[in-house]
Amino acid sequence: xxxxxxxxxxxxxxxxxxxxxxxxxxxxxxxxxxxxxxxxxxxxxxxxxxxxxxxxxxxxxxxxxxxxxxxxxxxxxxxxxxxxxxxxxxxxxxxxxxxxxxxxxxxxxxx
Amino acid sequence: xxxxxxxxxxxxxxxxxxxxxxxxxxxxxxxxxxxxxxxxxxxxxxxxxxxxxxxxxxxxxxxxxxxxxxxxxxxxxxxxxxxxxxxxxxxxxxxxxxxxxxxxxxxxxxxx
Numbered sequence: 001x002x003x004x005x006x007x008x009x010x011x012x013x014x015x016x017x018x019x020x021x022x023x024x025x026x027x028x029x030x031x032x033x034x035x036x037x038x039x040x041x042x043x044x045x046x047x048x049x050x051x052x053x054x055x056x057x058x059x060x061x062x063x064x065x066x067x068x069x070x071x072x073x074x075x076x077x078x079x080x081x082x083x084x085x086x087x088x089x090x091x092x093x094x095x096x097x098x099x100x101x102x103x104x105x106x107x108x109x110x111x
Numbered sequence: 112x113x114x115x116x117x118x119x120x121x122x123x124x125x126x127x128x129x130x131x132x133x134x135x136x137x138x139x140x141x142x143x144x145x146x147x148x149x150x151x152x153x154x155x156x157x158x159x160x161x162x163x164x165x166x167x168x169x170x171x172x173x174x175x176x177x178x179x180x181x182x183x184x185x186x187x188x189x190x191x192x193x194x195x196x197x198x199x200x201x202x203x204x205x206x207x208x209x210x211x212x213x214x215x216x217x218x219x220x221x222x223x
Contacts, residue, residue, distance in 0.1 A: 032209050043201055043214035044154065087154065091209060099208065101146075101154040 023088030117215035134202030
């Protein structure tokens, strides 16, 4: 099993739709979790951290399920500008060697 | 004001050459990183540097060496470049390992 696994997509959804991605991880001792977005030929940018109780930032909701070892990202009322690759990041401890990026899920929003 | 800046943005060079990529952050972060993103878009950590502690991903060839003159800089030096080194290299920084990272806009390295 890969340390961090994401469905590569692409997800192709109409504008206004709700879309959700999951990211599974294998290290049960993982401490912190993040979602980043990466636009084509650009650097990854932090979208949101993922907290144990779940958290929301506008149209974006992140959840953590420790029992099943996955994090999720929900995007409501999707916009054309949401088209990007979404990367989950799992940090297994206080060392850089424990920071693992998922391979990303491509999302394409169509008009 | 750019938070994490790396130069050059593009680097085209011949196989066998030695090259360096510079990275500077003005965020006051204690930790800096180098990542490689290959053609399959997989982002892999190469090095991190925190308070003079260097952590190396064991899969990185020893032709790659990071150099940190001070807390705000982590440069990447590559010896004897090979075709497989073609990729985008990202520098990043964060306050600690546990906190989110800020990325530079990447250096696109092409080996001829």
